[in-house]
Amino acid sequence: MRIILVGYGVVGKGVTTILAERYKDKVNDYGFNPKIVAIADIDGAVINPKGLSPEKLEEIKKRGYPISADPDFGHPGMKALDVIASVEAEVVVEVTPVNIKNGEPALSHIITAFKTGKHVVTTNKGPLALAMPALTELAEYNNVYLRFSGTVGGGTPMLEFAKRCLAGDKILAIRGILNGTTNYILTEMPQTRVSFQEALTNAQKLGYAEREPSMDIDGFDTACKVVILANWIMNKKITLKDVDRTGIRDISLEALDEASKRGNTIKLIGSIDGDKASVKPTEISKDNPLCVSGVLNAITFSTEYAAEQTLIGRGAGGIETASAVLRDLLDIRHKLADRMLNDNSES
Numbered sequence: 001m002r003i004i005l006v007g008y009g010v011v012g013k014g015v016t017t018i019l020a021e022r023y024k025d026k027v028n029d030y031g032f033n034p035k036i037v038a039i040a041d042i043d044g045a046v047i048n049p050k051g052l053s054p055e056k057l058e059e060i061k062k063r064g065y066p067i068s069a070d071p072d073f074g075h076p077g078m079k080a081l082d083v084i085a086s087v088e089a090e091v092v093v094e095v096t097p098v099n100i101k102n103g104e105p106a107l108s109h110i111i112t113a114f115k116t117g118k119h120v121v122t123t124n125k126g127p128l129a130l131a132m133p134a135l136t137e138l139a140e141y142n143n144v145y146l147r148f149s150g151t152v153g154g155g156t157p158m159l160e161f162a163k164r165c166l167a168g169d170k171i172l173a174i175r176g177i178l179n180g181t182t183n184y185i186l187t188e189m190p191q192t193r194v195s196f197q198e199a200l201t202n203a204q205k206l207g208y209a210e211r212e213p214s215m216d217i218d219g220f221d222t223a224c225k226v227v228i229l230a231n232w233i234m235n236k237k238i239t240l241k242d243v244d245r246t247g248i249r250d251i252s253l254e255a256l257d258e259a260s261k262r263g264n265t266i267k268l269i270g271s272i273d274g275d276k277a278s279v280k281p282t283e284i285s286k287d288n289p290l291c292v293s294g295v296l297n298a299i300t301f302s303t304e305y306a307a308e309q310t311l312i313g314r315g316a317g318g319i320e321t322a323s324a325v326l327r328d329l330l331d332i333r334h335k336l337a338d339r340m341l342n343d344n345s346e347s
């Protein structure tokens with residue numbers, strides 16, 4: 001499987017690390033033989049149609065920016081869109097920074113990949129939050145797959161758990177702590193008696209916060225994840241504008257202390273219940289399985305037959321999120337193998 005990697009930040013580097021490990025293991029899962037044939041970043045690209053070796057990937061990582069300075073395969077100034085359109089590959093892995101204003105540049109990367117017959121794996125919430133119904137239709141129209149496990153729950157397989165493990169059951173409602181940064185802030189404030197601002201600065205140092213802090217603290221990041229869950233798991237055709245959203249800026253230490261006296265705490269909860277999709281600070285019991293601390297994420301699926309199922313795990317981090325990309329690549333590999341079997345049986 002030839003892969004074009006677009007974006008070389010913390011997740012992109014995690015993807016090259018994990019895939020280089022897979023080359024070495026020579027793991028042959030349904031013929032899964034990943035080869036990164038190009039990496040595109042803002043300065044240009046590195047391209048080797050035969051695949052960049054683990055040694056070359058390591059060299060690129062050590063040299064750092066600009067990646068296009070590579071003496072063997074560097075293409076300074078080459079645009080990601082041109083790389084996607086011109087390099088032969090089966091899959092584009094899109095891991096550029098999130099932009100919820102217009103979804104760019106990721107949105108154009110994804111559309112160009114589809115139009116040139118390439119499957120897409122993305123961890124980018126922007127295009128999905130703004131245009132998920134249209135993008136899934138476009139993928140179908142072009143007969144390609146779009147996968148996005150890493151957009152919700154980081155390395156924790158929240159989307160797959162609901163889609164596969166709860167298959168056949170009806171998911172009636174979803175509630176979750178879907179943002180590590182705000183959960184860290186709401187945990188730190190009462191525990192270490194720090195102000196909102198101090199807790200936010202610590203979260204940024206830990207590397208979980210988005211570039212633009214408003215994405216986390218005003219609930220946009222959680223709202224994007226709510227949109228993805230609603231579309232993918234509950235078949236609702238909604239976008240970011242349909243989510244009723246309140247962030248955690250106004251949550252004081254006093255409010256958290258008051259909640260604590262009642263055996264409760266305040267968490268930023270994203271939920272989908274009936275036609276309502278919302279993000280808001282909510283008082284919940286400390287005994288609720290959703291009540292996880294620090295940067296952890298947790299999600300509860302309320303189902304018709306299996307009652308409530310809660311999944312807890314790390315919702316962010318480069319290597320964790322890259323592990324979701326690997327799962328998606330394997331899923332596409334399995335789907336392609338099934339397609340080939342079907343085609344052969346029909347002919």
Ligand code: HSE
Binds near residue numbers: 180
């Ligand atoms: N800023 C996000 C968080 C990153 O804190 O959870 C993962 O989406």
